[in-house]
Amino acid sequence: MHTVGTVALGTTGTTAADVIAVARDNARIELTDDARASLAAAREIVDALAAKPDPVYGVSTGFGALASRHIGPDLRAQLQRNIVRSHAAGMGPRVEREVVRALMFLRLKTVCSGHTGVRPEVAQTMADVLNAGITPVVHEYGSLGCSGDLAPLSHCALTLLGEGDAEGPDGEVRPAGELLAAHGITPVQLREKEGLALLNGTDGMLGMLIMALADLENLYKSADVTAALTLEALLGTDKVLAPELHAIRPHPGQAASAANMLAVLAGSGLTGHHQDDAPRVQDAYSVRCAPQVAGAGRDTMAHARLVAERELAAAVDNPVVLPDGRVESNGNFHGAPVAYVLDFLAIAAADLGSIAERRTDRLLDKNRSHGLPPFLADDAGVDSGLMIAQYTQAALVSEMKRLAVPASADSIPSSAMQEDHVSMGWSAARKLRTAVDNLTRIVAIELYAATRAVELREGLTPAPATRAVIEAVRKAGVEGPGPDRFLAPDLAAADAFVRAGALVAAVEPVTGALA
Numbered sequence: 234m235h236t237v238g239t240v241a242l243g244t245t246g247t248t249a250a251d252v253i254a255v256a257r258d259n260a261r262i263e264l265t266d267d268a269r270a271s272l273a274a275a276r277e278i279v280d281a282l283a284a285k286p287d288p289v290y291g292v293s294t295g296f297g298a299l300a301s302r303h304i305g306p307d308l309r310a311q312l313q314r315n316i317v318r319s320h321a322a323g324m325g326p327r328v329e330r331e332v333v334r335a336l337m338f339l340r341l342k343t344v345c346s347g348h349t350g351v352r353p354e355v356a357q358t359m360a361d362v363l364n365a366g367i368t369p370v371v372h373e374y375g376s377l378g379c380s381g382d383l384a385p386l387s388h389c390a391l392t393l394l395g396e397g398d399a400e401g402p403d404g405e406v407r408p409a410g411e412l413l414a415a416h417g418i419t420p421v422q423l424r425e426k427e428g429l430a431l432l433n434g435t436d437g438m439l440g441m442l443i444m445a446l447a448d449l450e451n452l453y454k455s456a457d458v459t460a461a462l463t464l465e466a467l468l469g470t471d472k473v474l475a476p477e478l479h480a481i482r483p484h485p486g487q488a489a490s491a492a493n494m495l496a497v498l499a500g501s502g503l504t505g506h507h508q509d510d511a512p513r514v515q516d517a518y519s520v521r522c523a524p525q526v527a528g529a530g531r532d533t534m535a536h537a538r539l540v541a542e543r544e545l546a547a548a549v550d551n552p553v554v555l556p557d558g559r560v561e562s563n564g565n566f567h568g569a570p571v572a573y574v575l576d577f578l579a580i581a582a583a584d585l586g587s588i589a590e591r592r593t594d595r596l597l598d599k600n601r602s603h604g605l606p607p608f609l610a611d612d613a614g615v616d617s618g619l620m621i622a623q624y625t626q627a628a629l630v631s632e633m634k635r636l637a638v639p640a641s642a643d644s645i646p647s648s649a650m651q652e653d654h655v656s657m658g659w660s661a662a663r664k665l666r667t668a669v670d671n672l673t674r675i676v677a678i679e680l681y682a683a684t685r686a687v688e689l690r691e692g693l694t695p696a697p698a699t700r701a702v703i704e705a706v707r708k709a710g711v712e713g714p715g716p717d718r719f720l721a722p723d724l725a726a727a728d729a730f731v732r733a734g735a736l737v738a739a740v741e742p743v744t745g746a747l748a
Contacts, residue, residue, distance in 0.1 A: 239263055242360070244271045246546040247342045249443045249538075255363065256335035256440065262360040264345060264353075271347030272356055275554040279350035282560055283309070283425040290562050291429040291552050292350075297380070297648040313428030317394060320387035320432055323372030328385070328663075330400065333371050335440025336382065337363055337389050339545075340431060346548035349430040350560070358393055358421050365416040366402030367392065369409070377647060378568035378658030381549065382437035385659070390431040395420030426552075434549040438571045441662035442541050445578060446534060448669045452676060453531055454747045455736045456585055457490050459679040460523040461497035462699055463592040464504065466686035468603050469516040471495060471504045479524065486535070487528025489748035494524060496744035502694035503687070517601075519591035526588045530581035537574035544571060568658030572641035575661035582668045583630070583637040586675040590630045593679045594623055596686045609685050609714070616717045619682050622724060626678040629671045636668045677727035680706065680736060685714050698743040705739035706730055 237258035240251045243265040254260035279292060288294045288303045295302040296316055304312050341359045344351045369392040375384025391397035395410035413420055421427075464471065474495040479488040498504055515521060552562045597619055599607040610618030640661035646653040684703050687695050695703075707713060710726040730736060741747060 241265050242345050243268050244346050252335055252443045253447055255338040256331040261364050268345040269353045272353040275347045275350045276352050278554050278558050279426050289560055292425045297651050309425050313423035316428040317387050317390045320383050321391045323375035323384040323388055325373035328371050328373055330368050332441055333368050336437040339436035339440055340434050343434055343548050343550055348548035348553045349550045350426045350554045351430050355421050355427055361418050367412050368400040370398040376659035377655035378438055378572055379655035380652055381433040381566045382659050383432050385437045386432045393421045430550055433551050433566050435568045435571050438568055438658040438662040439544050442571055442575055445665050445669050446538055449534055451734045452672055453527055455676050455731050456527055457493035458497055458736055458740055459676055459683055461494040462683035464520050465501050466683050468503055469520050471498045473521050484528055484532055486531025487524050489531060490527040491524035493747045497698045497740055498696050501696035503690055519588050526584055530585050533577050533581045537578055540570050540574045568656030572656040572658030572661045575665050576639040576641050579665045579668045580637045582672045583633040586630050586633045586672050589675050589679045590626045593626055593682045596682045597623055605686055605689055611716045622678050626675055629675050633668050633671050636664045673732050674728050677731045681727045688713050698740045701743050702739050
């Protein structure tokens, strides 16, 4: 297991960069002294309440619809252990390792806030499990995005108890108790409130939001590049990208996308003056309005990032320990703020995929491509060129439209109507991950088509940034024009190129940093 860096976790939340570092780069976690002190102080409050005869939710009562039952001291350890076991009820395929690491780290972030009443040794065990590269087995289905991501977090808490299954750093799934023993980690014996505190957060949906935002930042820049290449291949005009035109409709995302496209097209010999060869007053919407569509998605991302930053600074638990010593019930575990932006991003991603597919189709249609061969084929009729690549792109776009249907507009009551309105934020996050994967493939197909189309414009000189892209993508194993060949490997190579951020990396030495 390759580890990159160390993340210090204190009482005031964490950053998106730290979440990515832990989830994807296996960064080690260290608890700060102020986190340990805050954990100890909050635990003293819980212990004092536990000693009193008055019932306190989560400390000396049952949970959810069973909260009316007072639980005596002799059963409280069993109560906390039972909530973890009973709530670890997920089903379906395993979710990705990076998602599990993100949700565990974010739960630990809230634990370290000092608002949960969890003992310092429990927090340290959570850090030890992550640092050892042990990943609990978490399943696709089980969270309604309210009262936290209950089932996913319960499977993680079960690992802390030395129960259930987990994946070791070698990738092998084994009983969690064996993995803890192999790494010298003592299983946790839960006390009052601790089981509940390990389950009650928006951590899974937030982790997936943060990783989606990181991936989409690369994809929106990549889509600006492919849109510019398509405009160039179609001999379109870059006059619509002029900053003064975007200044009079001052959406920041739109201006950023237009500036990116203009930077990529700087010095092109294909744009503008070729309008007389194929008279066009205006380019089609999919070309002309690329900055408006991509820009709206960028502004949606900015709002989603704001929500994520607020959630990263939050302590989400129920009940919470307040500085004045009160332990109060609340509804902060409701996932609506996160669920909404996850759905917003799926809508924006679907639209970006849709407009990219329309540009690709235009490149392939001899009636709209302004002199390019049908389907960019070598010998049309004998060769089919990129005909079916566009079919694949269309299938992906269609799937993305289905994924854009909001999960957060749904709610199914649970817990005997105690939890009678839920966010479905976990579901919104899961479908967004699929949408981001599909968008990567869609952008890759436009890249594949646009680079081939530019190369077919013999005698015309593309922009320096375009030449850099073509050189880099060919070095990456994506072949250029020629007779028909097995297409799937080329598309897979283009997908890997975009996914790794190599497309953005190819243009930025020429254009400077893209917005």
